[in-house]
Amino acid sequence: MSPNPAWRSRRRGLLLAFGAGMAAAALVLGLTTTGASAATLLSDDFEDGNSAGWTTNGGSWTVTTDGSRVLRQSSTSSxxxxxxxxxxxxxxxVQARVRPISFNGSNRFAAVLARVQSSTSYYYLALRSNNxxxxxxxxxGSSTTLDTASVGVSAGSWHTLRLEVTGSTLRGYVxxxxxxxxxxSNWSSGRVGVATFYTTASFDDVAVTTGAGPTPTPTATPTNVPTNPPQPNVADGWASVDAWGQNGTSGGAGGPTVTVTSASAFLSAIAQPGPRIVQVQGMLTLPGPMHDVTSDKTIVGLGSGSGLTGGGLNIGLPIDDDITSPPSDAVHNVIVRNLNFRGWPDDAINVQMFSHHVWIDHNTWTTGTDGGVDxxxxSSYVxxxxxxxxxxxxxxxxxxxxxNGAQxxxxxxVSxxxxxxxxTNQRNPRVRFGDQVHVYNNYYNDTGNYGVxxxxxxxxxxxxxxFVNVDDPFHLGEASSGPGRIVARNNCFTNSGAGEAGGSVSAVPYPYTLLPCAQVQSTVSAQAGTGRI
Incomplete structure (x- = not known):
């Protein structure tokens, strides 16, 4: 168990009140407020040995000992x-320390709830078993995902969840x-809660405050999550190879750094000639569908909650099928990192027309019309x-x-x-003509159609x-496209097919470190996506 947060208190017995306009809080005080701008509405560390003031629905709830007294939900069947x-x-x-103990299946979770209307209507921040x-x-009873991020989730480890609701703005912290x-804006008020979905879990140090809320002591990274290999701070793989007049991929290094907080400022910055580092602050709504990025640019999100919605990035010149060799003005030397992509109407990222030396790293994409990255x-050296x-x-x-074989x-x-x-469903990736395409140390789970x-x-x-729960990990040919070649080695298959390989492929010319496939699931799920650089 991680150390108790510094704000934790054992005082019990004082009922809170907030004046004529606020009903008395149902629980007793156990938390010192964090400042003049914040006030405690509710607190419970369960050290009195009971769950007075809590109403339950489903599961089996008791106050028990888990290092200290906690509220435990001990059923995995509801x-x-x-x-x-x-x-x-x-x-x-609303904040709570949460310790998932056992997940009964995949994509199960433990959560904190806000603005609860009933047992089937509320906002919630869910810590899922798929990291x-x-x-x-x-x-x-019908759920809609508003936002998602990758985070290491380890059964048996404590995590601090905080869900903030202010007006129509919702923020989730881990x-x-x-x-x-x-x-x-579905609901403007409501109760709080904790919840599990086919998961046993302990909950402790529940605190509801106005203002920013308490700041928790960071929870240590679980020791059973591998941390190797180190994540790169410079482009590796094909993007690192000296070719086509470009030695590796450095993006906007050497140019000015600008921080943008609006769509107009962002679009202006990525269109400027010359090297430039463009820092994106917050989620920017683009007019869509695709927006051109010029050469020698680094586009990087700040924190874990920045990115683009409503539009995508085009890294490349306009389409010209008559060009069959790389033109001198092809877009090159572009880095895109640490961005969330949402609701794109075409592609989230499109690389085309002989663009080269492009590094796309530590991004997260969820809902969009077409490809995540095409x-x-x-194009080459990506x-x-x-x-x-x-x-x-x-x-x-x-x-x-x-x-399109001529081009x-x-x-x-591509690496x-x-x-x-x-x-994901398909195209992970789907490859035509490319050689040598290097697909290594990726984690595939619950793939709908096929992997590679x-x-x-x-x-x-x-x-x-x-490959976990993947019926068709990889195969030769697809739809009306003729077969290619696959060399498959050192892969792990869990509840998955064996894959179809055949032919030979030359070795890649760059150095790389191959993680044993048995460590890939835990390593990649803990390190991939935004907020990890």
Missing amino acids: DARALAGTASWTDYS TVELKRLVG NGSLLTEASD VKRG TISYNHADGTDKNMLLGHDDD DTGRLK YHHNWFDA ASTENAGVIVEGNA
Whole structure:
């Protein structure tokens, strides 16, 4: 068990009141407020040995000992909630230390609740067994994901969850770090709670405050989560190779750094000539669908909650099918890191027309119309690493058409490594013509259609990946596209098919460290996505 937070108190017995306009809090005081701008609405550390003031629905709830006294939900066969507080509470922060103990299946969770209307309608911040945290809305028992982020989740370890609701703004924190944020106006007030979904868990140090809420002592990283290999701070893989007049990928290094907080400022910055580092602060709503990025740019999100919604990035010149070799003005030397992509109407990121030396790293994408990252029309020397693709359909296309061999043959050299393909459906990647395409140390779980497809004589190396609940990990040919080549080695398969390989592929020319596939699931799920650099 992690050390108790510094703000923790054992005082019990004083009933809170907040004047004529506020109903008396249902629980007794156990927390010192954090400052003049914050006031405590409710607190419970369960050291009195009871759960007075809490009402439960489903599960089996008791106060027990787990290092200290805690509220424990001990059934893994139900959806369970414990609620407290008053329906008139409006803007507040609800925080609790949460220790998932046992998950009965995949994608199970423990959560804190805010603005509870009933046992089937509320906002909640859920710590899921697939190493994500989700900010969600439940209406009449039907859930909608408002935002999501990757986070290491270890059964038996304590995590501090905090859900802030202010007006229509919702923010979710894990261990003091802002990971999810959304806007929703379904409810303006309501009770608080804790919950589990087919999970046993302990809850402790529940605190509801106005203002910013208490600041927890950071929870230590579970010791059973591998931390190797080290995550790169410079481009590796194909993006590091000296070719086409470019020595590696440095992005906007050497140019000015600008921080943008509006869509107009962002679009202006990425269109400027010359090197530039563009720091994105917050979620920016773009007019859509695709916006051009010029050469020598680093685009990086600040924190874990920054990114783009409503539009995507185009790294490349306008389409010209008559060009069959790299033009001198091809877009090159671009880095895109630490961005959340939401609701894109075309592609989240599109790399085209012989663009080269591109590094796409530590991003998270969820809902969009077409691809998460597409690379096509002769582009090459691209590395796509440590990204979290959460539930996307057409995820990563490499080579757009069977008839584009004139531009693509001998190009489309891309490294895909340490990405988390989280319940994605297809194109993880789907490859035409590219050679050598290197797919290594990625984590695939609950893939809907297939993982990797090699077509049109593409050469793909699939090594050291972890496939969990994937019926078709990799195969040759796809739809009307003819077969390519796959060399598969050192992969792990859990409740998955064996994959289809064949042919030979030359070795890649760059150095790399291969993580044993047995460590890939825990390592990648803890390190991929935004907020990890």
